[in-house]
Amino acid sequence: xxxxxxMKELGKIEVPLYDIRKYEETIMKAKAxxxxxxxxxxxxxxxxxxxxxFIKKKTxxxxxxxxxxxxxxxxxEQIDISGWTWTLIAVSGPALCLINANEICNIFQPGMVEIQxxxxxxxxxxxxxxxxxxxxxxxIFFVCMALGMSIFKKTIIWQVILYGLVPYIIMCFGxxxxxxxxxxxxxxxxxxxxxxxxxxxxxxSKISDIRIYQASYFNMWLGIGLIALGGTIIELHRLFKxxxxxxxxxxxxxxx
Amino acid sequence: xxEKKLVKKLIFDEGEIETLIQENYKCIYRYxxxxxxxxxxxxxxxxxxxxxxxxEIDRYKEYGRLKNYLYVIAKNSIRDYIRKxxxxxxxxxxxxxxxxxxxxxxxxxxxxxALDSLDDxxxxxxxxxxxxxxxxxxxxxxxxxxxxxxxxxxxxxxxALKNRLEL
Numbered sequence: 001x002x003x004x005x006x007m008k009e010l011g012k013i014e015v016p017l018y019d020i021r022k023y024e025e026t027i028m029k030a031k032a033x034x035x036x037x038x039x040x041x042x043x044x045x046x047x048x049x050x051x052x053x054f055i056k057k058k059t060x061x062x063x064x065x066x067x068x069x070x071x072x073x074x075x076x077e078q079i080d081i082s083g084w085t086w087t088l089i090a091v092s093g094p095a096l097c098l099i100n101a102n103e104i105c106n107i108f109q110p111g112m113v114e115i116q117x118x119x120x121x122x123x124x125x126x127x128x129x130x131x132x133x134x135x136x137x138x139x140i141f142f143v144c145m146a147l148g149m150s151i152f153k154k155t156i157i158w159q160v161i162l163y164g165l166v167p168y169i170i171m172c173f174g175x176x177x178x179x180x181x182x183x184x185x186x187x188x189x190x191x192x193x194x195x196x197x198x199x200x201x202x203x204x205s206k207i208s209d210i211r212i213y214q215a216s217y218f219n220m221w222l223g224i225g226l227i228a229l230g231g232t233i234i235e236l237h238r239l240f241k242x243x244x245x246x247x248x249x250x251x252x253x254x255x256x
Numbered sequence: 257x258x259e260k261k262l263v264k265k266l267i268f269d270e271g272e273i274e275t276l277i278q279e280n281y282k283c284i285y286r287y288x289x290x291x292x293x294x295x296x297x298x299x300x301x302x303x304x305x306x307x308x309x310x311x312e313i314d315r316y317k318e319y320g321r322l323k324n325y326l327y328v329i330a331k332n333s334i335r336d337y338i339r340k341x342x343x344x345x346x347x348x349x350x351x352x353x354x355x356x357x358x359x360x361x362x363x364x365x366x367x368x369x370a371l372d373s374l375d376d377x378x379x380x381x382x383x384x385x386x387x388x389x390x391x392x393x394x395x396x397x398x399x400x401x402x403x404x405x406x407x408x409x410x411x412x413x414x415x416a417l418k419n420r421l422e423l
Contacts, residue, residue: 002386003414006418006421010417018298022303026277033307
C-alpha cells in the first residue's frame, strides 16, 4: 500500500518537461540502428510450429477421415471374438502409421544432405518434429477409441489398447528398418508394401478363424509388442544418429 | 513470454521502435531525472537507454515486463554516469528551476535532502515505488532482490522519510 501522505509530499518535486527535439532525435537515432532481422534465429518452439506447415493438408485430411471412419465402424460393430471389431482395431494402427510413413520418407529424398549442410536445424530435428506430431495424433486416436469402447461397448480398456497398439508398433518397427537399410527413392513404396502385408496377415488370420483375440493369447500379444517396441527404439536411435550428417552420405547421394 | 514476441516484432518493424519510445520515453526520463537532477543529463541518459536497448536487442533478458528491462538499462547507465562525475550537483537544481518562490525551492531541497539521507538501495526503491509507481514484483525484478526484502526495505525507507519530512 502506498502511503498517500508521503506520496503527496514527495510529489512536490517538479520534474521539468523534456525537450521535444531531444525526443525526436532519440527516435531518429533509434530508427537508424541496423537490426539485421535476417540474422534472427528461430527458437525450438517456433521451429516446431513452422515445421507443421510442411506436412501436407492431404495427410491430415486422410488421417482424420480414416480415424473417424474406423471409430464409426467400430462403434456400430458388435463386440465378440467372432466379429470383425478386433480385426478392425488391429488394422487401424498400421493404416494410420502408413499415412505417417509417407511424410517421414519425404525427408529422406536424394540430394537433401547438401541442403542440410547449409541449414541450422538438422534433418534429425525435422524428423523428430514429424514423429512427435504424428505420434501425438495417433495416441489421441487410440485413447479416444479405448475410452469410447470401454464406455459405450463395455469392453476392457487393455484389450483395445493391446490390439490397437501392438500392430501399430510392429508397423513402426518395420518402417524404421526400411528407413535405416534402404537408400533408394522408393522407400515410401517399401513402407506401403510392409503396411499392406501386415494388414493382410491380420485379415487373413481373421478369415482363417484363428482366434488370436482370445484372452489366452494375451501374453503372446504383450511379448510381440514389447519386442517390437524394443526394436523400434533401437532402430530409431540408429536413424537419428545417421541423420546427423556424415561425409559418406554425399557419395551415396542420399541423406541417410 | 509475450515480451519476447514484442522484442522480436521490434526487429522486423521500424514503426514498433517509435511506439516503444513514445510509450516509455517520459517515464524513463523522469526516472533518470530523479537520480541525476539535471534535465540535459537526464535526456542524454534516456537517449542512451533506448539506443543501448535497440543495439543490443539480441541480449534481451526477461525481467517480467519490457519496461522493467528498460529500467535496468537506465539504472546501469545512471550508475556509470555517477561514477564518471562522482557527485550529483544540487546547485544545478536551483539554477534549473527558477519557477517559483524561495519557499517552494526550500521545500524541494528538503525533499531531495531527505531522499539523499537514505542509502542507495532504499532510495532506489522509493523512486521506483513512489515516482514510477511500480509494483513490488516489478521492483524486485529490476533490483534483483526478493519481493519480501523490497517490502521490508520500503517500509523502513517510508518510516525514515516520514521522520525526516516530519509527517
